[in-house]
Amino acid sequence: MPETRKADLVFVYVTTGSKEEALRIGRILVEERLAACANVLDGMTSVYRWNGAVEQAEEAVLIAKTRSSLFDRLTDRVRELHSYDTPCVVELTLARGNPDYLDWLRAETG
Amino acid sequence: MPETRKADLVFVYVTTGSKEEALRIGRILVEERLAACANVLDGMTSVYRWNGAVEQAEEAVLIAKTRSSLFDRLTDRVRELHSYDTPCVVELTLARGNPDYLDWLRAETG
Amino acid sequence: MPETRKADLVFVYVTTGSKEEALRIGRILVEERLAACANVLDGMTSVYRWNGAVEQAEEAVLIAKTRSSLFDRLTDRVRELHSYDTPCVVELTLARGNPDYLDWLRAETG
Numbered sequence: 001m002p003e004t005r006k007a008d009l010v011f012v013y014v015t016t017g018s019k020e021e022a023l024r025i026g027r028i029l030v031e032e033r034l035a036a037c038a039n040v041l042d043g044m045t046s047v048y049r050w051n052g053a054v055e056q057a058e059e060a061v062l063i064a065k066t067r068s069s070l071f072d073r074l075t076d077r078v079r080e081l082h083s084y085d086t087p088c089v090v091e092l093t094l095a096r097g098n099p100d101y102l103d104w105l106r107a108e109t110g
Numbered sequence: 111m112p113e114t115r116k117a118d119l120v121f122v123y124v125t126t127g128s129k130e131e132a133l134r135i136g137r138i139l140v141e142e143r144l145a146a147c148a149n150v151l152d153g154m155t156s157v158y159r160w161n162g163a164v165e166q167a168e169e170a171v172l173i174a175k176t177r178s179s180l181f182d183r184l185t186d187r188v189r190e191l192h193s194y195d196t197p198c199v200v201e202l203t204l205a206r207g208n209p210d211y212l213d214w215l216r217a218e219t220g
Numbered sequence: 221m222p223e224t225r226k227a228d229l230v231f232v233y234v235t236t237g238s239k240e241e242a243l244r245i246g247r248i249l250v251e252e253r254l255a256a257c258a259n260v261l262d263g264m265t266s267v268y269r270w271n272g273a274v275e276q277a278e279e280a281v282l283i284a285k286t287r288s289s290l291f292d293r294l295t296d297r298v299r300e301l302h303s304y305d306t307p308c309v310v311e312l313t314l315a316r317g318n319p320d321y322l323d324w325l326r327a328e329t330g
Contacts, residue, residue, distance in 0.1 A: 009200075010315065011123075011200075011202075013231075015259065019155070023155065023157065023166070026157045027157050027164055027166075030157050030158060030159055030164050031159075031164055036158065036159065037156060037157065037158040037159075037198070038156070038157040038158070039125065039154050039155075039156055039169070039171065040154065040155040040156075040157070041151060041153065041154050041171070041261060042153050042155070043153060043261065043262050043263060044259050044260065044261050045239070045243060045259075045260040045262070046257060046258070046259055046260075047243065047246040047247050047250050047257065047258040047260070048250060048256065048257040048258070048328075049250055049251075049256065049328050054247055054250050054251055056243070056247075059259070061259065061261070065198075068315075071316055075317075075318050078318075079318065085320075086318070086320045086321050086324055087318060087321065088257070088285075088317075088318070088321050089317060089318040089321060090229075090231075090314045090316070090317035090318070090321070090322075091314065091315040091316040091317065092202060092231075092312055092313075092314065092315065093202075093203075093313075093315045094200045094201065094202065095120065095178075095201040095202065095203045096181055096200070096201040097185075097198075097199060097200035097201060098185050098188075098189065098196070098197060098198070098199040098200070100195075100196045101196050101197065101198050101199060101200070102200075104196055108158075108159050119310075121233075121310075121312075129265070133265060133267065133276070136267040137267050137274055137276075140267050140268060140269055140274050141269075141274055146268065146269070147266060147267065147268040147269075147308070148266070148267040148268070149235065149264050149265075149266055149279070149281065150264065150265040150266075150267070151261060151263065151264050151281070152263050152265070153263060175308075202312055203312075203313075204310045204311065204312065205230065205288075205311040205312065205313045206291055206310070206311040207295075207308075207309060207310035207311065208295050208298075208299065208306070208307060208308070208309040208310070210305075210306045211306050211307065211308050211309060211310070212310075214306055218268075218269050
């Protein structure tokens with residue numbers, strides 16, 4: 001019986017200044033086996049406070065699917081590649097998944 | 111006082127080959143009470159390694175909102191309905207929520 | 221060495237009837253320091269059961285980034301501002317993050 005409960009795999013949610021930047025970073029993460037897959041969502045609008053004023057900007061979302069053990073290395077790499085000084089890079093733990101998909105995700109990372 | 115802390119409800123994140131496929135699967139999951147609601151996000155670009163090369167494809171995201179106890183049945187159903195051999199089906203635990211919304215979610219599943 | 225493991229910060233996932241509604245609510249949450257940042261994703265299609273029939277509607281997603289300790293106040297505020305009687309407001313815990321980004325997130329909330 002396949003084991004579906006695993007806590008070693010994560011989504012890493014990153015925001016970027018454009019779809020092109022998200023695709024560029026996502027491709028490098030996959031090439032370097034820091035992620036098995038990247039999902040890029042275009043058409044995101046960000047609202048945030050900056051120097052006391054509320055600003056709005058067009059951005060994109062990059063979701064990198066990887067092992068939790070690679071999180072620190074992935075974060076360092078995103079910081080090197082990213083156009084922002086302080087990019088949003090946060091980890092969401094995956095509670096479970098399709099066993100075959102989780103196996104693929106592990107095989108394609110690290 | 112309503113209880114807001116609950117760990118029995120989850121998001122199930124699925125990727126599909128098109129918005130149409132996401133809507134078709136989402137509708138069946140809701141009809142069969144395997145999910146209370148499905149959110150379909152179009153315009154997702156996926157980057158992944160396949161047979162050693164980095165590939166890119168246009169996809170869609172389906173987020174199914176359901177009880178954690180239905181995860182295995184929902185995963186089996188998505189695998190039956192999905193055009194991919196190894197679809198991404200992963201579970202994100204909801205820590206808390208609007209109590210009325212969580213009640214609705216429970217009432218519409220299982 | 222910066223500490224990356226933190227469980228006090230969260231994503232709050234909200235759905236709205238339009239991008240405009242998501243931006244309006246997101247801006248107020250940021251202005252009132254109930255969130256440091258809001259990410260609005262347009263072009264979401266929702267599938268759900270209503271009075272026994274499966275319905276479909278065009279919506280938007282609002283992801284508010286904040287402290288877990290602000291969740292109840294944020295939920296109350298969204299319920300006041302939202303056009304729906306029972307809006308989807310659910311919390312996803314962040315396991316870790318870019319330390320500088322987490323510091324910024326804390327500084328801009330509460």
